[in-house]
Amino acid sequence: MAYDEGLAEVMRDDLAQLEGLKEVRMFGGICFMHHGHMLCGVHKDGALYRVGKERHSMALDLAGVHEMTMTGRSMGGLVDVEINAMAEDALRERLLEMSLEFTASLPPK
Template sequence: MAYDEGLAELMRRDLDDLFDLKEVRMFGGICFMHHGNMLCGVHKTGALYRVGKEHHSKALMLDGVEEMTMTGRSMGGLVDVSLDAIGDDELRCELLALALDFTGSLPAK
């Protein structure tokens, strides 16, 4: 398994009130799709949130949040949250709010 199942369960609880949510294996972990759009996910070294370019700078100012990179490239609009930081309920709540604001502006797929 490439991701921490306990972390995935923590994120599932955060997302429990959302409808039209689907789990998809992606990036060696699990991504949570809301209305068909990637919202957030877990991977072996932490979590990611799709906050969009509009909220990217704000998210990066939070402790434990960095730019999401894959194969050395920055993934615009996605942020990476360290394993140490992801246990912070307030941080997850703030990042989820930013991600929901962004993905809520996208058409459902």
């Protein structure tokens, strides 16, 4: 697979206490779905978190976090995290918190 399995394990550990979690192969990596909504994932160059448009600029202020782009287009509400930045527990915790807040605001699937 085209992603870092060690990074996927780190993310699995971060998500271990969540119920309603499912792994789905997507974006050349793995996305983690929480109650049917995409929450976060890993890809070949790092990770992504779905923080929502309201928290997007706040997330971009964090070190190692960038705008998520696919095929040259910005993916509003998603942020890309450098693989080296994923070593920071506090960063992962903050991004996961933002992502959980956003997905909790979505209608149930």
